[in-house]
Amino acid sequence: MIAGVTRELRAEAERTNERRVLVLAGDRDRGIDAAYDAVESVEVDDGDASIVSTRKGFRFEEHRPRSADELLGRTREAVVLDCHDRFVPNALGRAVGAVDGGGLLILLTPALDDWPAIRDRFDDSLAVPPYQVDDVTGRFRERLVSTLRTHPGIAVVALGEGPDGDALERDGLTGSAGEGRGEPVGPPSAPPDATFPAAAYRACLTGDQARALRAFESLAAPGSAVVVESDRGRGKSSAAGLAAGALALDGADVLVTAPAFRNAAEVFARARELIAAETGGDATASERDDGGGLDGDRDRDERDLRTPSGGRVRFLPPAAAAEAAAEADAAVVDEAAALPVRLLEGFLDAPAVAFCTTVHGYEGAGRGFAVRFRERLLDSRFAVSDVRLDEPIRYARNDPVEAWASRALLLDARPAVDAAVADASVDEATYRALDPADLLADETLLSEAFGLLVAAHYRTEPNDLARLLDAPNLVARALVADGRVVAVALLAREGGLDAATRRGMYEGERVRGNMVPDVLTSQLRDEAAAAPRGLRTVRIATHHALRDAGFGSRLLDEVHAEFGGERGAGSEDDGDGGLDYFSVGYGATPRLLRFWRRAGYRTVHFSTSRNDASGEYSAVMLRPETEAGRGLLDRHAVALRDRERDGLSDAHRDVDPDVVRGALRACSAPVPVDLTETEWRSVVGASVGPGMYDTAPGAFRDLALAALVEGTDLDDRAERLLVRKVLQGRPWDEVADELDFVSTSACMRALGDAYAPLVERYGTEFARKERERFITE
Template sequence: MTEFSKFVDSIRHSIMLNKQRRLIVLQGERTWAIDLITQIEQLGHTVWLGDDGMSEFENRLGEDVQLVAMNKAQSVLGTETSTLVFDSYSGFNPDAFGKATGILKGGGVCFLITPAEGKWLDYNDPDYNRYIASPDQLTRVNNFFIQRLINQINQDQTVIKVRQEQALPVVELHPDEQGLAITEPAENSLQPLTPFANMQQQRSALEIIKTITGHRKRPLIMTADRGRGKTSVLGLAAAQLIRDHAVSHIIVTAPKIDAVASLFKHAVQLLPGAVCSKTDLKWQGKVIEFVAPDVIVTDKPKCDLLLVDEAAAIPTSMLTIIAQSFSRIVFATTIHGYEGTGRGFALRFMNTLVKLSPNYRQVELMQPIRWSENDPVEAFTNRILALNFKSVNYDSSIEGVNETLEFEKISQQQLLDKPQLLEQLFGLLVLAHYQTSPTDFRQLLDAPQLHIFVVKNQENIVATALVLEEGLFEEELAEQVWLGKRRLRGHLLAQSLMAQLGLQQAGQYKFARVMRIAVHPQLQRQRIGQRLNEFVKQWALKQHFDYLGASFGATAPLLDYWHALGYQAVRLGLTKDKASGTHSVMVLQPLSVASELLMKNARGLFVRSLRYNLSGDFNAIEPTLISSLSQNIVEPHLLSPLISHQDHINLTVYGQGQRPFEQINYAFDALFWQQPSQISLLTPAQQQLLVIKLLQQRTWSETTKLCEYNGKKLAQRAMKQLAQVLIDTTKHD
């Protein structure tokens, strides 16, 4: 047995009793580090994350070593291992590190392979490629994330550092006994054979079962930090309901289908003979199945119970529809994690849930199941990935802060130098957006051409905007992008205008894309976001940008917000994002005289595309979104010619009840498009009817159902009244 193998064995022996884990950092050449690990005689089951350069070592690793590419880290979720190797020579992917450390069980060791400390900052980390458009930009990438990581490694007394050409360190381990706390048994015991890891899990499963056996409209909120067995509890409780209660159909939804694999794995333990596929589990004529969030919202499938896993990573608008549409629901979410954040979930969604279901229930899983309390690897991971960063806390909404606000542009260097500033900023981003990942944290520190704007109230960050420079392509590159031969990372605005709208000249303009804009939830509706946007706009004008722009999942309230700031839509994505259930929309605001013509052309193409696709790819879009888009189509060159005198007569006769809709629908359509903004004069019910029947061309049966009319005749009568309203409010020859 080699000296290093003995060294690792002694560490494992010391930490095994209390289920603690340890991080061992191997600082030196890659071949040296790999050679050290392959010398370990009792390596055990090992998950090895790394991409290239492993072929020469594979024959020495043995059958127990599972090689996983960095971009495939998601595949290891739901498994566990006693040894983890993370090769940062393959790129320090923050999301991959967070996922990988979550599968390391108590008594396990994580080996982090890094360049020597003095050489790491000069190493061209392959992960940099995710933040640049082309290799020539590598020199402009910051190494602040790695600088901070090195500092965290050196400051953490629990991290064991092994340096090439130096003696092995002397390690004194003092296992923490606090992880052995005992929880009192639950009042109502489950069947003794159910494989729960601790009493908190057992209590939580009982609460899930009560969602079925108790009163309707009393949803359960289950929160947990990573590694607490949240998904396993969902699976075990679902299996008990299928096996022991009159429950035959349970639906599980989550942002990604991968989440249900672990759920099914645990459910099978209680359902002998169950047949599993990627999307469902069947047992004795009963089923637990996965349905994507967008399908849940659109189709509202019937079921006995709906389980929403990783609810924090689903937009609040979708969660609200789910809460309104289902009577028995469990919302489960991670407090700190790469899937989303429970803190933001609480602030964004709980206020809505209180109004919809004031008798909702809550349960929290706090005790780890794979490792002990106060685990060193968990604490280290949380720190380096900013998983526990918090924004400034306000106990309640506060008003009247506008007079004390300070608007600033800050640098990434300032974030590195001032940890409190970094925590407040990223904490706010996590709080404000439903999907903020550790990769976003690294991008915040390292991405080139990223500009950071903040609003402070008494030195506390209360709002922020992240703006990315785009555009200004060289002629040859611009042609390749326009022809669809090249796709660039970043450069979303210029690339979309060129490749999707066909506007080749867009590549010569300078764009400032607002990647994120966030205001603390308890200071919203005080025009802070509007003032911040104006601050960014003035900066962009001084820096000679041609456009301000943004791209986001389109909802009517969000689009109305951007319209109010002076932006106009130029593109609406043809397909829905499965996680958000929305079509992406791109908005622009021209800042130079030269950019006005391109904006005019983009708007013209957008309106023509919208009009054509409303009865096709856009025929299921929310009517409120179409109304919001229509209200802002006011430019003269976008409007259709006035309808003919004969069309006007036919519509008038239709409004009086003498013609069927199918004989005048073409004239009705022309009437609307000669002045789309008139839709703002209609009631919400009239807007919904106009969009669904006239623009999206739904059947009368669909229209009657979606608009909630008691029969086709009432819907037809309302349509005739609507025609008369438009005739009365629209100019005509």
């Protein structure tokens, strides 16, 4: 029966150039055997099939659920996803994206009626202490099962549940002829003034691809940047490959990168084909290893293509490529949304650069490009061209599996349209809890809330949808106006851990889901930090049409009012114990530091390295609610103050001065100023006399730290000068150049001027007399 169902599914998929899903629900071992039968029945070669499973030893190409990103950029005739033991939503998104038109996605699941109640190893990851796996719900799978049973193009076989064996619950046939592959319409023609070879345009399969190729022509000129966006299967990588080949034919050195070479395989395949067509032979392999981790002639041939004109298309891993970008003539970054912002910034040193990004789907869930990096690109020296590809290539436009995956994983989740919220008033918006049961019952509410989280944050992914619906430590709150979600906050309960867990954390054990207690305990060496209970803001997002209108502040105020109060750890008022503090951790920017400081949060930690995803240093801030919370804040504010006095000239020497100013201004620990008479002579002399900063740098540092923590009347440039020169210890010429002083001498005089009001503010009687001495002479 399995073979017959599979053949019918495959036949319809091929006829319509669409994809189909086969669900084999029941015993795992029986499901694996049935998957082999299914693949063999439609004559898919083992080399064209992949399996994602926690088990090993299959004939097919194998991937583990937690590393299924290896499928990104791949095209497979069949992908088997083993959902037993560890069902990872991200892996489902990656598996769907790898299936070609006419191909099959085969899901091995427990019996569908039982699946939502089964807890597996992924659920273990949601059961963060002090919660247990029994506290995890199965709403995500309940919703997924519903889509499997109702969405077109999905066949369901209940293994071993029929009178004679397996039972067919759904055949998955749509009965539609679909668009199919259609009649050949001929390749797009090259524009009359095209600079790329006509063969490159003939190789395009859609008008969208030809438009993208036309935009790529600008990469021949320095100062040009191209951004190509599309959903999966629209041919952006192929267009990038044709462009890379065309540039190399003209003698350019084209550097290509992606999360892994397999993700860029299509780029190199298309580049190689074009070079061969134009030169009458294949591209010539490099004869040396250029540091890209190549092994042997075959790898060099795949990753380093040469042309008779001296041009080149070469691959380097992202970190190496970012460092080498300035040396190439052009850089192409494929699957850019999957790379950290910090690495993306390195490609702004390239003479010309293209970024190819996936809008929806797993790759598009890495939102660093869209949320943060895009703004930096537009502010750069580049003239930016944008191209959007909408027409599918690998499967038909109305492919039911694409629609199913988008719905099941909310890959196309979007906030409400601008017009629907344009008249929203912050005072009239309604504060409400987003209970997971309500989200499950209201698809629009779920899509708008999750869509806000996706649009506003660079790391929202399918796994986060499961966390939202199932994780026991998470709660969500929203502001709703006229029935539309206009702001949303995702909150995590943390702390309240027992002594044994706290001791293990202090000794280096990782405790999931307790980010702030973990930082304060394991990194900052406070074994008692995980005893108080906190509520951390994991995400907070406001509809982009309503930014800076007060919705985010109003939402936080409501959260504080609901969860705050003098209940204290151990209170049973809310069923989970009292709340001692609110917290947040995020990639620090001046704007965000101001927002959280105004909301009553104070800095307790500043990471010593940049966050790989945001490219920024992370700040941790607390807002205390009880004596326990205040005690936690006070001791860590003091520790932060003392660390930064010296850390700003070491680990934080390259932090943006405005970020330093914001972080210190939000530190609640006052800075004691206790200078000796000798030190006061140096400070006063530098501010109003002939003294020099170099004679007592420690004294200048103490005063600068005190002033920035407590707030100054100095202008922005003067405060930046205190940060760059005094606290970070940067060279005079570098500081003068960065802060636009006409000379180093002018910069030195400005530093002295900045200390004049600090002497007035903090000076002792001795310091004031010393000051008067210079003023009256």
